[in-house]
Amino acid sequence: MSQLSTITLFLLPWIPAFLCKVTTEEEFAVLEGGSLTIPCHYEPQYASYVKYWCQGRTREFCTSLARTDDHHLVDPAEKKVSIFDDPVQLVFTVTMKDLKEDESGWYICGVEIGGVWKADDTTFTKVKVIHGMSAVNSMMSGAEGSAVTIECLYSERYRESEKKWCRSGDWRSCLSTGSDGSYEDSSVAIRDDRTGAFTVTFKKLQMKDTAWYWCSAGQQKTAVHVLVTPQPTTVPTVPSQSFPDLPPAKPITRETWSSHSPMLASVVVCSSVIFLAVVAILAIKFWRLHKSDRVPRDVEEMRAKFSVSSF
Template sequence: MINPLILPGILLLISDAGIGSMNIRVKSGSPGIIPCLYDKKHKENRKYWCKGTHWVSCQILAYTNEPGEYSLTDYPAQSIFTVQWKNLKTSDSGYYWCAVEIGGSPDDGYYLNLKVQSAPDVSVASSSVSGHEGGDISVQCLYSSGYQNKVKQWCRYKDKRCYTVGRTDTSQNSSVQIRDDDGGRSFTVLMTGLRRTDSGWYFCSVEDLQVPVQITVTEPKRAFTTIAAAPPTPSEADIDTTQQSTNRNPTSVNKIIYNMTTDSRPETHK
């Protein structure tokens, strides 16, 4: 379903491809990256990143594959483009829009509330985590003391499926388990029995706040076994020694053979 947002002079279509109204927290002075979803039918269209409380006054900050303060990279196979930055200030907080330029029709996209904080209310120990197929990975989600009793979730971007405290199967061979450490003001997400299809973007969620995490699942490492060569048997060693002696002194060997041949001749009697 596509919901129209009507503003003076401009119409933007808010599609279900987006997560909707998200409240993302990022750390000031640090690099960061967030994903923007779009409908797969728009994979060939140009994407852009826009800032403004209202769409009518939204300022386009960057387009995909163009240099600038924000770097946008499109991944058509995943129907995602990422927005990456090197350094944001607290003054950069505000409403931003993940949008697709349609051309001749209303643009498609959705907005999110990005808040830059020196000590974010919600954060992650690492925003990019990798694992091998069949293995396990863990993600540590951190939160401030004011959110200790709030609902904690681990959600996937593409299907908006969320998992809360407890264990829930994500597929036939993998599962998600969330453990909340009240005293440490963090909760840990454990994904076991990883599959290649588990790769993608997720987010830690505490009440209505989110922080993105990229999960990458690769092929399992192959183990190589070195087999030691067996020592030669005594008979093989003797043959090898004789062969080496023969190669070093062929004249002596010929002489021995000659003597053996001469000595073995039968005597002739007159």
Template sequence: MTLQLVPVLVLLGIPRSLGLWTLDKLVVKDGSSVTIPCHYHQMYREHVKYWCRGKLWHTCVRVRDSPGRISITDSPAEQVVTLTLSNLQSRQTGRYWCAIKIGGLMRVDVRTSLELLVTKDALDLWVSNSTVSGTEGGNVSIECFYSDKLKDTEKKWCRSGNMLSCQSEYGTVQSQNAQVHLSDDAHGCFTVTLVRLQREDAGWYSCMAAGIQAPVHLTVPAAHHTPNCTVFPELMTSLPGSAASVNASAPPTPSARTKPLPSDKPQTSAPVASAEPQTKSSVISPEPRTSSPRKAGSPERQTVHPSVASNVTNSLHVWLAVLLTGGILLTAALLVALVWRWRMQHSQTPTIEERTESTEHTMQDDVDLMDYEWTSNSVLELDEEPSTTELL
């Protein structure tokens, strides 16, 4: 019975946004622009994504592209769909839903939501630039500004969609491949420095304080390496018109010839014999440096993005937690049922005993009644015998 109910509890307990995640709360300035990322699992790459606005999911209105005002972009390579709102107004404040169309009968679309607040007041948390670019192997710094209201609040730097990756301003930690240095000047500026960037560090991040988030998109293009050119003197001497060949054809100066050669014939043949293996080695030596091409039909190596691996790990943790919770609830329910049944059995036992006693009492009364009737009849007969004798 327990094993049969576990799938039901799993389906009821797992949220629909398990493979979809975005920010929690975003506060922006009136008249500004903002880009909101929404990450999804790789199994949803081919599905249709959309955004809608409304307090409740069942009453939200779908958000559509509008040139110069609203833009929705899906990037399957990064597994993220973004909503860009330009020239924001206070009336656009509300809850926005990021959803993936599943399709099929009785199948609800996957969705998640965030709260967007457009205000004319000063912001409590913001970044100087929401789009930052760094070079592979280099460093990049991001400045997060905060108001006096958040002066004593803990500031964090998080990778978007992975709350386990959040890092506070205390100490230096490792983020993906780059090292992260966090510092707070206590005067309204929180600086994040990423050292020795790698391609895997590209993606969406956010500065966070008191539940407020400021998104930042980091791009890390591949570094362009200039190949080192190796000059082979033997090849230079063989090229016509080169300075080396001109110098070689000129007669040697007396200072350059330290030893007189025995004859001219060995002098001519020796350079040719020595130049031939050198030329051959100079041509063949670059060959091992070239990498062999990939064979046709061989499987291409695929890499998994670290954020996807961490999100899959989080999903597994959620599944395990739900299964464990379901098992505990079922065990408790079985114990309650056993206790209730035991109490019902014990409550019925006195009733059976009372019925047995009442039945025994009834039978005893009948026996006594029969004895009483027999005794009464005997007395009457004894009383009647003397009267008969007297009459005789």
């Protein structure tokens, strides 16, 4: 066997790792007692393959925790570790619940290839289970006069510890939950659910509330910044001029016509009298003009007759 063939056979089990990738983030961190969901992405040719999640640094010494071909009728919500494959999105997700600090370590997202000369396609990630505190959002903002709620998370060992909310730089401002896990005054309310989170609610933000704060449980704390923005200014609107409502125009009907008939009759009579008076005046003028034209004609006729009889 040639040297090239020997090298090819030696590298053959690792070829899929170069051609077909499974990927995820290099590291995940979670508070003790919390849950963690990890997405593992793969190439299209692996859509129908079995996927698995195991704890360990190498495939040969990896403790299997969940597989997609495990069809035991167990509610995923009740499992400590569950796995779900979505071949459409080409990703399988692993969820681990109620994590303990000793569960920190290396884990593997794997696609089972099978066969003597083919290695599984895998990727490694490191999970850190820590004790302490964190905030869901470390930067919060709200308009002046509005309400805002900050959620602070803590690990399991601080479940019974007193929770505090303090303005940074002024420990005298600290507000404590007390034995019942709550605190409330006219401006702030604190509620501890004793399951891993407590909330701080500003009931009505003021501009002076802008500052850095601390969520605290036991000796652990995490910083949160609250920014209060001014209320938006609104331009006053000038009311449009309105006119008094006028009654709608009534259509002319027989009733409305008869109600106006006396007025219309008087108008008609007056118009007729004026018309007749104008006609009479014009007739008199024409008659006088006709009479004044007839007298000169009669004189001319008499002169003509007299001159004829004299000859």
